[in-house]
Amino acid sequence: GDSVTQMEGPVTLSEEAFLTINCTYTATGYPSLFWYVQYPGEGLQLLLKATKADDKGSNKGFEATYRKETTSFHLEKGSVQVSDSAVYFCALTTQTGANNLFFGTGTRLTVIP
Amino acid sequence: DGGITQSPKYLFRKEGQNVTLSCEQNLNHDAMYWYRQDPGQGLRLIYYSQIVNDFQKGDIAEGYSVSREKKESFPLTVTSAQKNPTAFYLCASSITQDEQYFGPGTRLTVT
Numbered sequence: 001g002d003s004v005t006q007m008e009g010p011v012t013l014s015e016e017a018f019l020t021i022n023c024t025y026t027a028t029g030y031p032s033l034f035w036y037v038q039y040p041g042e043g044l045q046l047l048l049k050a051t052k053a054d055d056k057g058s059n060k061g062f063e064a065t066y067r068k069e070t071t072s073f074h075l076e077k078g079s080v081q082v083s084d085s086a087v088y089f090c091a092l093t094t095q096t097g098a099n100n101l102f103f104g105t106g107t108r109l110t111v112i113p
Numbered sequence: 114d115g116g117i118t119q120s121p122k123y124l125f126r127k128e129g130q131n132v133t134l135s136c137e138q139n140l141n142h143d144a145m146y147w148y149r150q151d152p153g154q155g156l157r158l159i160y161y162s163q164i165v166n167d168f169q170k171g172d173i174a175e176g177y178s179v180s181r182e183k184k185e186s187f188p189l190t191v192t193s194a195q196k197n198p199t200a201f202y203l204c205a206s207s208i209t210q211d212e213q214y215f216g217p218g219t220r221l222t223v224t
Contacts, residue, residue, distance in 0.1 A: 004155075006155075034212075036215075041218075043119075043203055043215035043216050043217045043218045044156075044203065044205075046213075046214075049212065089155060100146075100158055100161065100171070101146075101158075101205075101213055103157075104155050105153065106153075106155055
């Protein structure tokens with residue numbers, strides 16, 4: 001079935017460090033891929049998305065490239081800030097009739113000054 | 114402003130009581146969803162509805178019920194049959210086949 005495997009956390013980085021959070025997926029068909037972010041006590045916000053192979057999603061300095069050959073969608077940011085501290089979820093939908101999102105388990109990022 | 118509202122933010126109930134969580138959206142989205150989030154886990158789908166007066170079970174529907182009488186509203190009832198109801202509940206909606214918009218969540222504690 002469809003699933004997402006996400007890098008285990010928690011991840012702790014110093015401010016201005018480089019961030020990578022790994023995400024790989026298993027899906028039938030041609031999934032759309034997403035990164036959502038959840039700040040403490042809040043719901044999820046869409047951070048970025050990619051709908052086809054080789055697409056690069058980007059937002060707020062974060063980037064992720066849809067790699068069909070490695071079934072991956074790793075999240076990167078060149079220089080993290082304290083305000084980036086949150087839980088990051090990788091997700092996919094296979095665009096079938098149900099439009100269901102399949103989530104990874106989430107990676108908690110803490111950025112220290 | 115358009116968005117999704119969930120109320121209340123925190124909810125406390127005694128074991129054996131049914132409780133209904135509210136979800137309202139003014140985005141004119143056809144589809145709505147309920148997810149459950151437990152510590153250290155991803156979100157799991159409880160129920161979803163693609164159109165008014167129709168809804169489908171998700172992966173963990175046992176012990177929950179929903180209704181979709183209006184496009185804007187998709188309330189979730191956590192019944193006494195749900196063995197482990199304490200969790201963070203998230204409602205979402207979508208119009209396209211991909212992006213879902215989430216509400217702020219309701220944290221339910223059952224003692």
